[in-house]
Amino acid sequence: xxxxxxxxxxxxxxxxxxxxxxxxxxxxxxxxxxxxxxxxxxxxxxxxxxxxxxxxxxxxxxxxxxxxxxxxxxxxxxxxxxxxxxxxxxxxxxxxxxxxxxxxxxxxxxxxxxxxxxxxxxxxxxxxxxxxxxxxxxxxxxxxxxxxxxxxxxxxxxxxxxxxxxxxxxxxxxxxxxxxxxxxxxxxxxxxxxxxxxxxxxxxxxxxxxxxxxxxxxxxxxxxxxxxxxxxxxxxxxxxxxxxxxxxxxxxxxxxxxxxxxxxxxxxxxxxxxxxxxxxxxxxxxxxxxxxxxxxxxxxxxxxxxxxxxxxxxxxxxxx
Numbered sequence: 001x002x003x004x005x006x007x008x009x010x011x012x013x014x015x016x017x018x019x020x021x022x023x024x025x026x027x028x029x030x031x032x033x034x035x036x037x038x039x040x041x042x043x044x045x046x047x048x049x050x051x052x053x054x055x056x057x058x059x060x061x062x063x064x065x066x067x068x069x070x071x072x073x074x075x076x077x078x079x080x081x082x083x084x085x086x087x088x089x090x091x092x093x094x095x096x097x098x099x100x101x102x103x104x105x106x107x108x109x110x111x112x113x114x115x116x117x118x119x120x121x122x123x124x125x126x127x128x129x130x131x132x133x134x135x136x137x138x139x140x141x142x143x144x145x146x147x148x149x150x151x152x153x154x155x156x157x158x159x160x161x162x163x164x165x166x167x168x169x170x171x172x173x174x175x176x177x178x179x180x181x182x183x184x185x186x187x188x189x190x191x192x193x194x195x196x197x198x199x200x201x202x203x204x205x206x207x208x209x210x211x212x213x214x215x216x217x218x219x220x221x222x223x224x225x226x227x228x229x230x231x232x233x234x235x236x237x238x239x240x241x242x243x244x245x246x247x248x249x250x251x252x253x254x255x256x257x258x259x260x261x262x263x264x265x266x267x268x269x270x271x272x273x274x275x276x277x278x279x280x281x282x283x284x285x286x287x288x289x290x291x292x293x294x295x296x297x298x299x300x301x302x303x304x305x306x307x308x309x310x311x312x313x314x315x316x317x318x319x320x
Contacts, residue, residue: 003320006312007121007284019064020226023178025154027068028220029061033191033280034125035084036220038182039065040175043151045074049173049182051089051136053118056128058088075148077159078138079184079222080170081106082197083118084125089136098146099138100161102169110305111135117306121284162186163207164199166222168302170207174214181214181233185222189236192279193243196288197303200296204244212237223280246271247293255297265290265318287318 015032022028025041038049046069052058076094078086081103089097112135119126126132140146148157155177162172166185173182185194186207195203212234219227219236227236250271254264268290276282291314292303304310 004283006315008281009121009123011122011284012124017060017064019068021068022180022218022220022226023175025069026175026178026180027065028182028226029064030220030224030226033223036223037061038173038220039069040150040157040173041069041071042074042148042154044071046071047075047077047148047150047157047173048073048092048094049077050079050184051076051086051092053084053087053122053125053132054127054129055088055091055131055133057125058091062091077171077173078103078136079172079182079186080167081111081114082167082185083111083115084122085184086136087115087126087132090133096140097136097138098140098142098159100169100171101141101143102161103167103171104138104141104169106167106169107135107137113305113307116308117311120308120311162210163202165203165207166193166195167197168199172211172214174216179215179217180220181211181216181218182220183211183222186211187219187221187236187240189219189221189224189227189232189239190279191221191224192276192282192285193240194281194285194289195244195247196285196292196306198289198292200244200248200293204241204248208237208241243272243276247289251290251293252297255294261291261294262318264294283319287314290318 015034017029017031020028027039029037040047073092073094076089076092076097078099144161146159158174159171170184170186216233219233227233247268250268251264254267
């Protein structure tokens with residue numbers, strides 16, 4: 001059997017981008033499994049959520065958004081640190097770039113390595129990479145919660161850290177009045193999970209429980225379709241939890257029995273593929289997911305930094 005192409009290096013097809021209006025002044029962009037984005041209108045300003053991998057890619061989203069509003073971007077919110085989510089930030093000309101304190105620490109600790117890693121894994125998303133001016137740095141951080149008053153009768157936007165999950169710094173953007181949550185990569189709706197920098201046990205338990213407790217009527221995950229209605233929102237959360245729990249069970253069984261990382265990967269692939277195998281980036285993510293969970297089970301609390309070299313080593317061992 002021929003080796004599988006590395007990560008998403010062979011995924012070169014153009015994805016159709018769709019801007020959807022979720023409520024008055026609340027927008028989301030989906031792109032057939034590519035990273036989702038959002039925007040919320042204040043009375044005389046915009047809050048944008050996520051930034052894509054390059055300024056050139058971000059400007060395409062902004063052009064779509066400008067068909068609906070010409071308000072200036074006051075806040076650009078980064079849900080977490082991964083290069084494909086943040087390196088397009090300069091396109092927004094935002095007054096303030098917001099993240100959690102934990103995310104700022106991750107940029108300091110592993111920002112450049114993550115950039116190099118993700119560029120190798122997902123080259124198609126890095127449209128005109130020479131347009132990236134450098135690492136994206138937040139200019140405002142918070143530990144637990146930050147509330148932005150939107151003005152007029154628009155209510156408020158609550159940015160909140162609900163626990164470790166996809167990374168140790170993920171935040172959600174919650175609109176209580178509109179009952180809409182932008183969950184970043186803490187929840188995926190019909191898209192596979194990337195857990196290579198995750199805290200699997202925190203994520204599957206308390207963190208997802210806190211997102212569910214918001215009782216949102218619409219949820220925009222990091223990738224995949226928008227969940228509309230309470231039933232779809234809960235289904236997206238529970239699909240995310242099931243993916244994590246299945247990984248915990250299969251990798252955990254092999255780890256406890258003294259098996260190998262390769263055996264853990266094969267068991268996890270067999271368990272997840274029937275339901276999730278056709279979803280975006282499943283084959284790409286799973287080797288890195290299993291390696292991180294194996295490390296966690298081995299007592300390595302914080303994720304080992306992914307470098308381009310380590311990516312290839314893990315891929316060759318598990319997917320090559």
